[in-house]
Amino acid sequence: MVNNKNNIQQLSNEELLDLYKKEAKPVYFGELYRRYIPLVYGLCLKYLGEEPDAQDAVMDVYEEVQQKMHRYDVRNFHTWLYSVAKNHCLQRLRKDKQALFVNIDHADMENEDVFTLLDKANTSEEETALAYCLDELTVEQRRSVEFFYYENKSYADIVSLTGYTLAKVKSYIQNGKRNLKNCILGRLKKD
Structure with missing residues (x-):
């Protein structure tokens, strides 16, 4: 043309x-x-x-x-x-x-008992708590967290995949991560 x-x-x-x-x-x-x-x-x-x-x-x-x-x-x-x-x-x-942060010694960590979504769960209790707590999130938070942390999707990718606004995606990830942390810590203290 x-x-x-x-x-x-x-x-x-x-x-x-x-x-x-x-x-x-x-x-x-x-x-x-x-x-x-x-x-x-x-x-x-x-x-x-x-x-x-x-x-x-x-x-x-x-x-x-x-x-x-x-x-x-x-x-x-x-x-x-x-x-x-x-x-x-x-x-x-x-x-x-x-x-x-890869080479930081665990003894130097302020709170090594707390693990994040980016860490691999080491024990069956941690894996169970993570699975349980993922199910406790709202659908929007769970989808956003899974896309972001487990599938390495960018914010733009998540917006395209879900139809959520960029502000909502950021909020779902931030709130989902906080809710996961609180839930996991609560579950591990019960055991």
Whole structure:
């Protein structure tokens, strides 16, 4: 349909998005993403703090978005791209933060009896308490927590999978995690 670079650059974001969805030609997606590189770079720099990390993230987000485009009904590319890029940075920070704490000695931990969702349950009592407490959460909290912690889904992924708003997803995860912790501690004290 569009056969040269000048014609592609004249297309609107919506036209590029539609053409990419219909024809799956990388040239359309490349032009669309190129327009947002400064936005993505600035966002990544804000979250990650280092230019090399932000540059790497821009490329990672490009690949991630290109793969996800066919799975989601993206109507507002700018907003959707912003959410994907932000979640990518937050996940990267979370992974980096976990890596920093891998070598900490358990004796230095303030409260080593409390385990989180990210830890593997070590005893059958802990596993039983976790299973019981997951069932005690509201459906929305349980779904959000399971997607986030067990399936490593981003906030944007959970919004797309569930139809919940971004604010609701964040709330369900935060409240679900707190409710799980309280329930698990209560169950373990009873035993």
